[in-house]
Amino acid sequence: MSNTSTLKLCYARHMSDAADKVIEQWGDVRPSLDTTPIGVVVRILRAARLLEQGLKEYFDDNGLETWEYDVLATLLRTGEDGSLRMGDLAGAALVTAGALTNRIDRLVAKGLVTRATDAENRRTVRTTLTDRGRELADGLIEGHLANERDLIGALTEDEQQQLAALLRKLLLSLGD
Amino acid sequence: MSNTSTLKLCYARHMSDAADKVIEQWGDVRPSLDTTPIGVVVRILRAARLLEQGLKEYFDDNGLETWEYDVLATLLRTGEDGSLRMGDLAGAALVTAGALTNRIDRLVAKGLVTRATDAENRRTVRTTLTDRGRELADGLIEGHLANERDLIGALTEDEQQQLAALLRKLLLSLGD
DNA sequence: GTCCAACATTTCAATGTTGAAGCTTCCGCA
DNA sequence: TGCGGAAGCTTCAACATTGAAATGTTGGAC
DSSP states (O other): OOOHHHHHTTOSTTOOOHHHHHHHHHHHHOTTOOOHHHHHHHHHHHHHHHHHHHHHHHHHHTTOOHHHHHHHHHHHHTOTTSEEEHHHHHHHHTOOHHHHHHHHHHHHHTTSEEEEEOSSOTTOEEEEEOHHHHHHHHHHHHHHHHHHHHHTTTSOHHHHHHHHHHHHHHHHHTTO | OOOHHHHHTTOSTTOOOHHHHHHHHHHHHOTTOOOHHHHHHHHHHHHHHHHHHHHHHHHHHTTOOHHHHHHHHHHHHTOTTSEEEHHHHHHHHTOOHHHHHHHHHHHHHTTSEEEEEOSSOTTOEEEEEOHHHHHHHHHHHHHHHHHHHHHTTTSOHHHHHHHHHHHHHHHHHTTO
16 A cells, blocks of 8 residues: 555656646746746645545445545544534535435445434434444544555655645635 | 635634644544644645635636636647647546546537547547637636636745645655 | 557446525524 | 524436446557
């Protein structure tokens, strides 16, 4: 699961990635453009895609979809009684309410969560982990985190912290 | 199009974003976990979603899908004769070949590109900008870049460069 | 010269998401 | 008490993507 082989490929300094090539091409064709924002935006978009693939591989190996783990883990870490409203789950996953209904349907069918209308506010529906769901999520956390560590392992701890700090600032400005 | 209002919200230092909350929650519920990779991975995923939304708004205003501009711009900046093979376009957009066929179908229907089998290697299909496609893409570049600058405007230029450098290193290790 | 494996694209069924419309349920207000 | 609007979720049609199978093409082995 370690990507030692690809790491070797970039020991050389100043190797260029896809974003560098995009910027270089614009420089050739439209030299007057200020293409600096591409260096950030394109890289974030591509990094997200590649990380998603990397996360998917881990969950594939464990017979789960990434979003399934996301729902279970969100319920698990939210503590309390391990139940959340549909809207909260939709917000956490950045998908629409319709998508969440669909997802929870399937998790209920798998026996990993239950669904019940809230007694106090009967408009809201609370999704709760079953024991099986809790155990499943619990058993996957460590491996998932290890996988994440591996995916960003090319960066030193310092670099990881810098990156996190810069992204936090960006996210706050984007309204996260 | 400027996000001054959201910027104001984070003048206070050490405000926490969604990733901070996730980490904090795990700390409460499973204190033994090393959740540091979340700070990077989750943030990249969320930043990508939010940036995609921000890009979408600009192209919505201009009656185009983001991917439509992506194809046109890729063809435009690749220089040469402004034509590319299907596989190249799929690679640039990180989608499958099937998706590309569909996308190019629609761009052809709109009169923005043409499709022709390559004379030298008749397995490959070359997609080429029409004059209209070229003009359309050309007219949108500057606004698009201005929008991108705006989206990451909360970061100083130095910070943007640091962020770009860290992401490049990460992307290279991920095989970009 | 023929055959075969690899390549490049298209086709197609399965699947998941979005956005809008539709239901209940709740709350503020008269 | 009753009404109107908003909140919260579900339903549904439209649409896009994926992954696999199918089609056609090329180049090398023999």
